[in-house]
Amino acid sequence: MHLGGGAKNNVQTLKWATFDKARRVAKTRNVSGARCCGASSSQLATWIVKMPTSCPALCLFSTVMSLLQRPCDCTYKFAFDEGFRRADIKIMANCLPCVPCLPAWCQIPDALVRFEMVQADGVADGSHWYRNTSTCGGPMQRDYELKEVFTHDGSPGRFHSVYVEHAPQTYLMTR
Numbered sequence: 756m757h758l759g760g761g762a763k764n765n766v767q768t769l770k771w772a773t774f775d776k777a778r779r780v781a782k783t784r785n786v787s788g789a790r791c792c793g794a795s796s797s798q799l800a801t802w803i804v805k806m807p808t809s810c811p812a813l814c815l816f817s818t819v820m821s822l823l824q825r826p827c828d829c830t831y832k833f834a835f836d837e838g839f840r841r842a843d844i845k846i847m848a849n850c851l852p853c854v855p856c857l858p859a860w861c862q863i864p865d866a867l868v869r870f871e872m873v874q875a876d877g878v879a880d881g882s883h884w885y886r887n888t889s890t891c892g893g894p895m896q897r898d899y900e901l902k903e904v905f906t907h908d909g910s911p912g913r914f915h916s917v918y919v920e921h922a923p924q925t926y927l928m929t930r
Contacts, residue, residue, distance in 0.1 A: 779834065781832075781835075829859060830848070831847070832845040833872075839881065844871060846868065847859035868890050872885065882913040883914075885901075886898045902918070
């Protein structure tokens with residue numbers, strides 16, 4: 756479990772992500788479509804979007820995705836490099852909201868929005884990452900940090916004591 760995110764007190768877990776070890780690709784359904792076609796949604800969270808003011812195209816995209824979040828089945832795809840030091844984070848969506856049972860199949864263009872995560876200097880165990888964002892072809896800028904609070908088996912992670920002892924009463928949970 757990692758603490759970070761665009762919203763204060765946001766907790767994100769990749770516990771339910773799928774991981775293709777050979778391709779070094781993890782996928783997590785951030786905001787999922789409705790129950791249909793015999794498959795149920797893996798996510799019940801709401802997408803909280805900070806509307807960008809510097810790029811009208813991205814602002815329009817964010818507004819539309821906020822309205823269509825459930826039927827569009829938004830997925831994050833993490834493509835790691837060979838050393839697992841960084842990952843490109845791609846936003847995938849079902850761009851046919853009239854067919855909500857389709858999984859995310861369309862990648863949002865990097866020219867519109869691009870994310871990456873890079874391990875902090877001196878860290879090799881995946882416990883501390885910097886999450887960077889580029890919008891409308893601009894330069895990558897550090898957005899926030901991802902820090903391990905719990906490990907994959909639920910035991911305390913590297914930053915557990917820092918965040919659990921000073922935890923607010925409420926967290927926003929996404930996966």
